Amino acid sequence: MKELKIFGIVAVFTLVLYWGVEPFAHSQMHxxxxxxxxxxxxxxxxxxxxxxxxxxxxxxxxxxxxxxxxxxxxxxxxxxxxxxxxxxxxxxxxxxxxxxxxxxxxxxxxxxxxxxxxxxxxxxxxxxxxxxxxxxxxxxxxxxxxxxxxxxxxxxxxxxxxxxxxxxxxxxxxxxxTKSNIKTGVxxxxxxxxxxxxxxxxxxxxxxxxxxxxxxxxxxxxxxxxxxxxxxxxxxxxxxxxxxxxxxxxxxxxxxxxxxxxxxxxSKEARGQVGPWVLAFFFIFTFLAYGWKKAMWKGHH
Structure with a gap:
């Protein structure tokens, strides 16, 4: 549970920086x-x-x-x-x-x-x-x-x-x-x-x-x-x-x-088609990794 709290804190701060600071800085420069x-x-x-x-x-x-x-x-x-x-x-x-x-x-x-x-x-x-x-x-x-x-x-x-x-x-x-000149190679x-x-x-x-x-x-x-x-x-x-x-x-x-x-x-269209699959992979991988961690550390606390 501690890891989820840490992840949540990191995610919130990352989103604040990305959606708050970056657009503000851009608005000041441009x-x-x-x-x-x-x-x-x-x-x-x-x-x-x-x-x-x-x-x-x-x-x-x-x-x-x-x-x-x-x-x-x-x-x-x-x-x-x-x-x-x-x-x-x-x-x-x-x-x-x-x-x-x-x-x-x-x-x-x-x-x-x-x-x-x-x-x-x-x-x-x-x-x-x-x-x-x-x-x-x-x-x-x-x-x-x-x-x-x-x-x-x-x-x-x-x-x-x-x-x-x-x-x-x-x-x-x-x-x-074009093709090179046969005689001169130019x-x-x-x-x-x-x-x-x-x-x-x-x-x-x-x-x-x-x-x-x-x-x-x-x-x-x-x-x-x-x-x-x-x-x-x-x-x-x-x-x-x-x-x-x-x-x-x-x-x-x-x-x-x-x-x-x-x-x-x-490659924009191709990225758009692959994007949902990549996000799905990360979601499933995160769920499995958390489950594996719980199983491996069970009884060690």
């Missing part, structure tokens, strides 16, 4: 930031109703920098050349109508620097009026796919600045699977890719102030609330950061989070 549930309340409502047909003509100007692969419209330059020209490769716009919040998208087209809350964002306004912007948004919504994979969401929202080495993703695409394609990646990352670092971090383990390093509020408004969590506000919808953010979880914590 301020709590309230999210806006991806409503973008700082932006005024959009009154204009978009016309996709008119927006198609206006969106033709976008291919001067961007690709629209959904309409077989390639970008005028590859990723490396674009980074040399702009500092970063402009995204393909096929998913823009699905991933971006409509209100944010309209205001972004009118004033990108203000809406993204980043002084580093150099894209000029792309629409002359709210109506023009609403028409462009309507067009991109009309060509956007109904579904997007988590990786496609990540590539659109994050992948041009952030690598993910666990998924062999770089800022200029997947690491190629993987020429890999060397060429590495050189291009180095050029891109250097230009990106100059543009952003430093190279954005690899996000392979961000899902383990930060909690879900932090990541949601960071994606929604980077300045709320990292004041002064060069990271722009991307303008994702809540659903788009969940797709990005799903990708980060799949690449950064692929």
């Amino acid at each position: 301020k709590h930031v309230e999210g806006d549930n991806f409503q973008y309340s700082d932006l005024k409502p959009v009154a204009a109703k978009g016309d996709a047909a008119k927006g198609e003509a206006l969106a033709a100007a976008c291919v001067g920098c961007h690709s629209i692969n959904a309409k077989n419209m390639p970008a005028p330059m590859d990723a490396v050349a674009s980074a040399q020209a702009y500092g970063v490769n402009p995204p393909d716009l096929s998913l823009a109508g699905k991933m971006l919040d409509d209100k944010f998208f309209v205001h972004f087209l009118l004033n990108p620097a203000e809406v993204t809350k980043s002084k580093h964002f150099a894209m000029p306004p792309s629409a002359g009026s709210e109506q023009d912007a609403a028409d462009i948004v309507a067009y991109f919504k009309s060509i956007a796919p109904k579904e997007a994979t988590p990786k496609e969401a990540y590539e659109f929202a994050c992948g041009r600045c952030h690598a993910n080495r666990y998924d062999k993703w770089t800022q200029i695409g997947d690491v190629p699977k 993987d020429l394609a890999a060397l060429d890719f590495k050189k291009n990646l180095g050029v891109y990352q250097n230009k990106l670092a100059d543009y952003m102030g430093k190279l954005p971090p690899d996000l392979s383990i961000i899902i383990r390093a930060r909690n879900e609330h932090f990541l949601h509020t960071l994606i929604e408004n980077p300045q709320s969590q990292l004041p002064g950061t060069a990271m722009p506000r991307v303008g994702l919808t809540k659903e788009g953010t969940e797709e990005v989070m799903a990708y980060l979880e799949k690449t950064g914590d692929p």
Whole structure:
């Protein structure tokens, strides 16, 4: 009985320390930031109703920098050349109508620097009026796919600045699977890719102030609330950061989070399935160990 009392005391103190001291210390070191549930309340409502047909003509100007692969419209330059020209490769716009919040998208087209809350964002306004912007948004919504994979969401929202080495993703695409040259024994394609990646990352670092971090383990390093509020408004969590506000919808953010979880914590589901069995083992083992102790020490007190 004495052992059970000792165990109870240790358990209580452990729980007090874990559920009391640790959360309190965390709250003091990391301020709590309230999210806006991806409503973008700082932006005024959009009154204009978009016309996709008119927006198609206006969106033709976008291919001067961007690709629209959904309409077989390639970008005028590859990723490396674009980074040399702009500092970063402009995204393909096929998913823009699905991933971006409509209100944010309209205001972004009118004033990108203000809406993204980043002084580093150099894209000029792309629409002359709210109506023009609403028409462009309507067009991109009309060509956007109904579904997007988590990786496609990540590539659109994050992948041009952030690598993910666990998924062999770089800022200029997947690491190629190549073979060495038979004569030289050197993987020429890999060397060429590495050189291009180095050029891109250097230009990106100059543009952003430093190279954005690899996000392979961000899902383990930060909690879900932090990541949601960071994606929604980077300045709320990292004041002064060069990271722009991307303008994702809540659903788009969940797709990005799903990708980060799949690449950064692929065994989460398996752990969840094994966990109850492990707890059951400890419970049964504790019961048997206590019974064995009682039997062994019976008559020795």
